[in-house]
């Protein structure tokens with residue numbers, strides 16, 4: 258009952274957040290100089306042409322008026338029309354969303370595997386040189402931001418030892434049988450592992466660049482929590498029962514040590530999604546982030562709005578999911 | 594040959610000269626209950642941890658042997674030592690509030706080792722857990738096995754830990770001040786329960802406490818520890834009638850009598866402590882030449 262209440266409360270605050278984001282974005286991008294109409298007309302267009310197009314996109318009205326029109330559209334599922342491509346914003350955005358989601362989730366999985374491995378190895382080999390090396394590695398991974406990792410990876414595995422693709426989402430010459438834009442997921446479902454391999458090889462470098470800093474954060478925090486947990490009495494008691502140290506770490510300590518990391522991963526995952534904007538650009542990956550940069554360059558106001566709203570929905574959704582998972586994993590909260 | 598035999602066990606903080614254990618020797622025969630007494634910080638818990646292989650990383654053993662059922666534990670590789678300890682020993686910990694895994698139900702906390710390590714069937718292990726919980730007088734064992742630790746009182750949890758300690762029929766149980774963290778009202782019941790369980794199962798027990806009154810009720814023999822040094826090793830009747838060491842005598846005078854709980858008490862005097870400390874240090878020096 259109480260649980261349901263808190264979920265409803267979270268949903269309400271989520272809606273308020275989204276409304277706030279909508280207002281801020283809408284007004285900010287209209288205050289910033291730059292005229293989308295002027296940018297889309299060929300040189301030599303007349304004043305009349307400009308006025309006609311401005312009216313067509315409703316940009317001649319006052320900003321509050323434009324806002325009301327836009328909001329009433331959004332509430333009916335109409336996010337307007339992109340100025341540059343003339344296509345419905347919703348359709349454009351949804352067509353790019355799967356690419357970004359797959360990239361982010363892949364990065365998250367890599368980060369969890371890498372970070373978890375670091376933390377567990379460091380805990381298992383407490384006090385050894387390996388633990389010290391892991392600490393140093395984590396520190397280095399943390400002090401370099403994701404886009405620099407992107408450049409480093411491009412130089413290393415794209416130029417020096419070219420074993421991974423560093424541009425695009427899939428080799429353009431390949432015929433794609435897909436009906437959705439979840440290429441990676443769909444290639445598995447269709448058992449087209451040849452395509453899966455090509456797509457994964459394209460995705461791996463940008464995903465790794467996004468993952469490295471998060472992996473370091475996970476590695477550090479989880480190792481710290483594990484270290485504290487390993488001193489607790491119930492862990493010691495498990496040791497006296499004849500379990501191996503590895504079992505003690507994985508089965509006794511980990512389930513309790515993982516909660517703080519889980520919360521942090523939720524927050525950091527939203528940062529990671531934010532990082533896709535630059536990383537997708539760097540790797541010419543056709544996702545939402547890349548589209549966002551184009552939209553900003555072209556002053557495509559409806560498209561920018563649509564993308565920002567979608568990002569905001571994803572961010573708040575991730576946070577909600579983390580809170581629910583946290584409650585589900587912690588018996589003390591579940592029963593409260 | 595005793596079931597557990599500790600010989601000249603020394604330990605210190607890594608890289609520091611301070612001794613935590615000084616050539617400790619003590620024996621626990623099969624089925625015997627031995628008390629291990631001493632003031633707080635004397636090193637009682639360290640002896641228990643040394644036997645069970647759970648010493649903190651900052652502590653290193655510098656000499657001696659811990660012979661469990663004929664095998665010197667310190668000569669075994671860690672994995673083998675753990676298996677041996679898991680099969681033959683168990684611990685009743687000091688603080689029942691922290692000794693149960695907060696995210697796991699009680700049932701698996703008792704049964705898992707039986708299934709994972711001793712390869713019992715899940716059903717057998719669960720029956721065993723139910724029987725033991727009933728034996729430690731827990732009402733409604735079924736419900737308790739489905740509970741999480743935070744849903745149970747401290748006394749209940751200590752009963753569960755006692756049941757769990759007996760689950761694999763160990764030959765030796767180490768009880769490290771098993772009642773100090775509990776309410777005074779529950780302490781006596783838990784003490785009685787441990788004594789009754791020990792008698793019924795015939796398990797040897799190393800009973801760590803700072804309370805001589807408890808020792809007189811539960812144990813057959815005792816070792817008195819001071820600053821990691823065994824001052825006296827006696828049977829209970831001998832100790833209470835003719836304590837050998839001045840520190841033991843002072844300790845007895847400082848303990849409320851079972852027969853006369855309101856009688857006058859004298860705290861251990863500074864003179865006795867100083868003399869004892871000097872003796873321990875002298876013994877240290879003579880051992881080093």
Ligand SMILES: Nc1ncnc2c1ncn2[C@@H]1O[C@H](COP(=O)(O)OP(=O)(O)O)[C@@H](O)[C@H]1O
Pocket residue numbers: 606613631632633634635636637638639640649651652
């Ligand atoms: N984790 C630890 N690291 C270093 N020294 C410790 C640690 N725990 C206890 N000690 C020291 O070891 C000595 C013995 O402690 P302990 O065996 O816990 O005493 P007690 O007889 O009260 O059980 C004490 O001097 C204590 O300060």
Ligand SMILES: [Mg+2]
Pocket residue numbers: 637638639769770
């Ligand atoms: Mg102690």
